Amino acid sequence: MAKIKLEYIWLDGNEPSQVLRGKTKVVDSSKFSGKLEECDQWSFDGSSTQQAEGGSSDCILDPVYICNDPGRKNAYIVMCQVLAPDGLPHPSNGRAMIDDDDGDFWFGFEQEYVLQDPETRLPLGFPAGGYPAPQGPYYCSVGAKNAFGREIVEEHLDICLDAGLNVEGINGEVMAGQWEFQIFAKGAASAGDQIWVARYLLERVAEEYGVAVDWHCKPVKGDWNGSGMHANFSNTQLRTANSKAVFEEVCNKFAPQHVIEACISVYGADNEQRLTGLHETQSIDKFSYGVSDRGASIRIPIYTVQNGWSGYLEDRRPNSEADPYKVAATIIKVVKGGFEAGDAVQAGTYGANMDDLTIVEGIGPKIASILKEAGVDTLVELSKKEPAQIKEVLTAAGNRFARHNPGTWPKQAEMAAAGKWDELKKWQDELDGGK
Numbered sequence: 001m002a003k004i005k006l007e008y009i010w011l012d013g014n015e016p017s018q019v020l021r022g023k024t025k026v027v028d029s030s031k032f033s034g035k036l037e038e039c040d041q042w043s044f045d046g047s048s049t050q051q052a053e054g055g056s057s058d059c060i061l062d063p064v065y066i067c068n069d070p071g072r073k074n075a076y077i078v079m080c081q082v083l084a085p086d087g088l089p090h091p092s093n094g095r096a097m098i099d100d101d102d103g104d105f106w107f108g109f110e111q112e113y114v115l116q117d118p119e120t121r122l123p124l125g126f127p128a129g130g131y132p133a134p135q136g137p138y139y140c141s142v143g144a145k146n147a148f149g150r151e152i153v154e155e156h157l158d159i160c161l162d163a164g165l166n167v168e169g170i171n172g173e174v175m176a177g178q179w180e181f182q183i184f185a186k187g188a189a190s191a192g193d194q195i196w197v198a199r200y201l202l203e204r205v206a207e208e209y210g211v212a213v214d215w216h217c218k219p220v221k222g223d224w225n226g227s228g229m230h231a232n233f234s235n236t237q238l239r240t241a242n243s244k245a246v247f248e249e250v251c252n253k254f255a256p257q258h259v260i261e262a263c264i265s266v267y268g269a270d271n272e273q274r275l276t277g278l279h280e281t282q283s284i285d286k287f288s289y290g291v292s293d294r295g296a297s298i299r300i301p302i303y304t305v306q307n308g309w310s311g312y313l314e315d316r317r318p319n320s321e322a323d324p325y326k327v328a329a330t331i332i333k334v335v336k337g338g339f340e341a342g343d344a345v346q347a348g349t350y351g352a353n354m355d356d357l358t359i360v361e362g363i364g365p366k367i368a369s370i371l372k373e374a375g376v377d378t379l380v381e382l383s384k385k386e387p388a389q390i391k392e393v394l395t396a397a398g399n400r401f402a403r404h405n406p407g408t409w410p411k412q413a414e415m416a417a418a419g420k421w422d423e424l425k426k427w428q429d430e431l432d433g434g435k
Helices: 150-163 188-208 244-252 257-266 302-306 324-335 365-373 379-384 387-396 409-417 421-430
Strands: 003-011 020-028 042-045 058-068 075-083 106-117 167-172 178-186 212-214 229-234 289-291 298-300 313-315
Touching (some): 003 058, 003 188, 058 150, 058 188, 075 188, 106 188, 106 324, 150 167, 150 178, 150 188, 188 212, 229 324, 257 324
Parallel strands (some): 003 075
Antiparallel strands (some): 058 075, 106 178, 106 212, 106 229, 229 313, 298 313
C-alpha cells in the first residue's frame, strides 16, 4: 500500500518574530485523497517551541490549508494554526485574529527577502569584508554582475506554482542579493496561508544550495534599502468606490496616533531600523498617504486613480519578517473602524478571544488552563477573585504553580474586562512577571 507524506507546518512562539516549524506525518493512500478535511489534528511539544511549559506541553495543530509538495514524492504541505489543549486559539495564533469570514477583503503581499551567504553572513553579491557597488543597478537586474542567487529564485517560483500557490510575480530588489515575490488571494486568511507556505518552500530550496534566507527588515545597516512586505488591500467599498473622498476617508482611519501604534506593534520587529523616512519609507512615528508616493505610509496606486478612484491601497509599513495574518487582521480592523485607543496591549492580543486569561501578565497557557478548570474562565470572573483564592487554586495544582504571586491578577483582569487598555499597558510595563 502506497504511503503519503503530510508535512505539518506551523508558527512557533518565538519572540519578537515567530518562525516556522514542521514535522512529517505518514498516512496510507487508502485513507487520504488530498483533501483538507482528511487531515487530522495533531499534537506537538509546545515546551520546545516556546508555546507551553514542560509539565503540560501538548499543543494542537489544526490544519487550515493544504497544497501539493512538489519537492517530495507523494507529499503534501499542511499549514496549521495552533490551538491550546482546550481547543481555543493559542495566544501565538495570529490567524485567529482575522475578522474576514466572507472573504470580502483581498490582499496582495509583496514579500521581500535577502539571500545570505551563511559563512560571511552577508547578502549574496557582497564581498567578504566589503561592499558591492552602491544601489542602483540591482533592481530588476539582469546579468551576473548585478543579479545574485537567481537559480534559487527561479526554482522557488517553479515549486510555488507547482504547489498551486497564487504567485503573481518575482523581481530583483534594490539591494544586491535582495529579491521579492508577490502573492494575491481573495480572503485574508488565504493570503496569509500562502505567504507562510511560500516562505517555507523558499527556506527548503535555499537549503539545497547551502544558502540562508534573511528575513530581517534591515539586513545591512547604512545606505541600503530595508526589506518590506507591502500589503496591498481592498474590500468591496474600495473596489467599487468611484470616489476620491472614500479613499481619503479610509486612509485617514490610519492616521490617529493610537492606530499608528497598533499597526506598528504587528508590522514586524525592529521596524524603526527600516522606517526612517529614507529609502522609500515614511518615518515610523508619522503617517502620510499620497498618490504614487513611495515615501508615504500608504500609497494610493496610480491604477486606482486611473480606474475612476476604484481599486486598492498599499500599506508600505509592514516589514519582511511580519506575520501576514496579524498584518491583515490589523488592516481589516482599522478599515472596519473598530479600533479604540489602547487596543494593542500586546502585539497580537486584540481581536482574539478577549477572555484569554494570558492577557494578564504572569499567566501563561498552563495556569490559564488550571484557572479555567477551577471555574475561573473569563476575565470578569478573574477580576472578582481575591488573590488568596487564586493562590489556593495554584497551590492545589502543585509546588511549581504555588510559587506564583497572583496579587495583581484580579486588578489586571478588571482593567482588561473594562477595556482600559492604556492603563493596563502602562501598569504591565512596570510589572515584573506579573508582580
